[in-house]
Amino acid sequence: MTPTPATDDQRLAAQGDLHELIRIARERGELEVIKGVNTYLEMGALYELSLRDRYPPLLLFEDIPGYPKGHRVLMNVRFSRIFQSDLSLDALKKFRARRRWEADPIPPEYVTSGPITENIVRGKDVNIRAFPAGHWHEHDGGPYIGTECLIINKDPDSDWVNLGTYRTQVQDEKTLTVFIEPGKHGSVIREKYWAKGQACPMVVCVGQAPILGVVASTSSKHGMSELDSAGGRLGKPIKVIRGELTGLPIPADAEVAFEGFMPPPSEETRPEGPFAEWPGYYATDAGDEPVVRVGAIYHRNNPILIGQPPAKPTFPGRQPSLAGMAAIWDALEAAGVPGVTGVWKPLGPGVGFMNVISIKQMHPGHAKMAGLVATGAGPSSYMGRITVIVDDDIDVTSTAEVLWALATRWDPKTQTDIIDGCYSGYIDPLISPEKRAVNDHTTARVIMYAVKPYHWKDKFPVVNTVSKDYSQEIETKWKDKLRFLGGNNPNP
Ligand SMILES: Cc1cc2nc3c(=O)[nH]c(=O)nc-3n(C[C@H](O)[C@H](O)[C@H](O)COP(=O)(O)O)c2cc1C
Numbered sequence: 001m002t003p004t005p006a007t008d009d010q011r012l013a014a015q016g017d018l019h020e021l022i023r024i025a026r027e028r029g030e031l032e033v034i035k036g037v038n039t040y041l042e043m044g045a046l047y048e049l050s051l052r053d054r055y056p057p058l059l060l061f062e063d064i065p066g067y068p069k070g071h072r073v074l075m076n077v078r079f080s081r082i083f084q085s086d087l088s089l090d091a092l093k094k095f096r097a098r099r100r101w102e103a104d105p106i107p108p109e110y111v112t113s114g115p116i117t118e119n120i121v122r123g124k125d126v127n128i129r130a131f132p133a134g135h136w137h138e139h140d141g142g143p144y145i146g147t148e149c150l151i152i153n154k155d156p157d158s159d160w161v162n163l164g165t166y167r168t169q170v171q172d173e174k175t176l177t178v179f180i181e182p183g184k185h186g187s188v189i190r191e192k193y194w195a196k197g198q199a200c201p202m203v204v205c206v207g208q209a210p211i212l213g214v215v216a217s218t219s220s221k222h223g224m225s226e227l228d229s230a231g232g233r234l235g236k237p238i239k240v241i242r243g244e245l246t247g248l249p250i251p252a253d254a255e256v257a258f259e260g261f262m263p264p265p266s267e268e269t270r271p272e273g274p275f276a277e278w279p280g281y282y283a284t285d286a287g288d289e290p291v292v293r294v295g296a297i298y299h300r301n302n303p304i305l306i307g308q309p310p311a312k313p314t315f316p317g318r319q320p321s322l323a324g325m326a327a328i329w330d331a332l333e334a335a336g337v338p339g340v341t342g343v344w345k346p347l348g349p350g351v352g353f354m355n356v357i358s359i360k361q362m363h364p365g366h367a368k369m370a371g372l373v374a375t376g377a378g379p380s381s382y383m384g385r386i387t388v389i390v391d392d393d394i395d396v397t398s399t400a401e402v403l404w405a406l407a408t409r410w411d412p413k414t415q416t417d418i419i420d421g422c423y424s425g426y427i428d429p430l431i432s433p434e435k436r437a438v439n440d441h442t443t444a445r446v447i448m449y450a451v452k453p454y455h456w457k458d459k460f461p462v463v464n465t466v467s468k469d470y471s472q473e474i475e476t477k478w479k480d481k482l483r484f485l486g487g488n489n490p491n492p
């Protein structure tokens with residue numbers, strides 16, 4: 001079944017409110033309520049089975065053994081049909097056009113209470129283990145309560161409040177570890193406190209309006225609060241309360257938030273991970289990460305925690321999002337590459353590793369220009385690995401078409417560039433132990449120019465296919481009379 005896309009109104013309502021998302025999904029028949037599932041591996045295995053579907057249902061786990069009745073886990077929020085558009089070039093073009101009018105940021109509105117203050121647990125009563133956290137994959141280092149979560153901290157030198165999505169492991173009743181890659185905003189901010197010998201005030205929110213998960217996991221400018229961009233996208237301020245211990249803003253209609261302090265690593269670290277990552281591997285062993293000492297828990301009655309662990313990117317439900325492709329297309333245009341007709345990430349390599357760009361070749365060296373920019377640009381450089389440039393007659397959304405272009409238009413010897421030492425990440429399985437030991441997280445890139453060579457493109461053999469226009473004319477003429485075109489054959 002391929003459910004129909006949601007309407008703009010449905011999408012906006014669901015973005016702003018997790019309970020509204022569940023209501024709309026139930027109404028559309030896209031909610032699966034599952035009772036009696038264990039958080040240890042079973043929940044993760046059911047989640048993976050749901051990814052066989054291009055548009056997996058929302059999974060709502062209830063009556064979870066070992067946890068208070070009413071404490072629930074919701075999965076597939078970001079992959080639900082309500083938020084996933086059609087995977088077509090047309091949808092990508094519409095996405096780019098719509099995003100250009102993106103609204104101005106709206107700062108949050110401080111309130112004194114909300115659903116999140118229905119229960120406040122303080123000090124010695126704090127028990128993180130009362131909340132269901134999936135131990136998602138067999139070799140994970142422990143339960144991860146934060147996958148699609150918000151880590152909230154504030155720059156000590158300005159008003160900047162940052163929201164980032166960084167995985168959060170349960171260490172004990174009162175301790176979490178948060179894994180933040182160096183350079184990410186949450187890390188830049190915490191280091192400022194540590195430099196002064198202070199613990200960084202921090203909030204970890206593990207169930208919230210879907211829009212907050214989107215902004216927290218998308219890179220935005222240094223100094224720009226994701227709370228403001230979420231408000232802008234919804235067209236109304238995000239309501240927040242002030243945390244009792246830290247003064248940090250906590251979304252007032254969130255489900256569960258842990259508040260506390262992260263001391264410098266010189267004071268305390270715990271073994272964190274390993275964790276099954278999105279490239280489809282455990283690329284690293286456990287490492288030492290700083291802790292959050294949790295001093296207060298805020299939660300709704302019957303809270304819903306969001307679970308969104310990584311999964312091998314070959315599952316149909318793990319299709320890369322249009323946002324990533326749009327960002328690359330924008331970068332190509334910003335760099336002045338003319339004639340781009342398509343950008344795509346095929347299913348399999350996941351959000352990184354492989355990008356396909358189609359161009360209408362306009363001058364000698366045009367394909368090379370596109371290839372070099374697409375390989376080096378911000379949105380495509382991190383864990384990029386493979387760039388394929390194809391002509392504009394190739395449908396970039398079809399892996400078969402892209403492979404056909406490679407098989408027939410790409411001369412490996414003369415139409416390839418290999419560039420060494422490019423930006424990759426610690427989760428790249430191809431970084432050797434020797435490179436890891438010296439923090440060299442770089443790998444090579446290949447650019448394959450699967451285009452008709454420019455200087456003899458007009459002499460390139462003609463493609464063996466019926467022209468689009470004639471094909472359409474004949475389909476229209478015959479479609480009522482032939483079963484393979486969806487009609488009824490009067491002479492079966
Ligand atoms: C589900 C999910 C999990 C993520 N986990 C991590 C993580 O564990 N550590 C990390 O550094 N980034 C992680 N990211 C990526 C960051 O959220 C992303 O880089 C974001 O821009 C960080 O916010 P910042 O730009 O304010 O630092 C994750 C993204 C998603 C969608």
Ligand SMILES: [Mn+2]
Nearest residue numbers: 162163185220
């Ligand atoms: Mn940020």
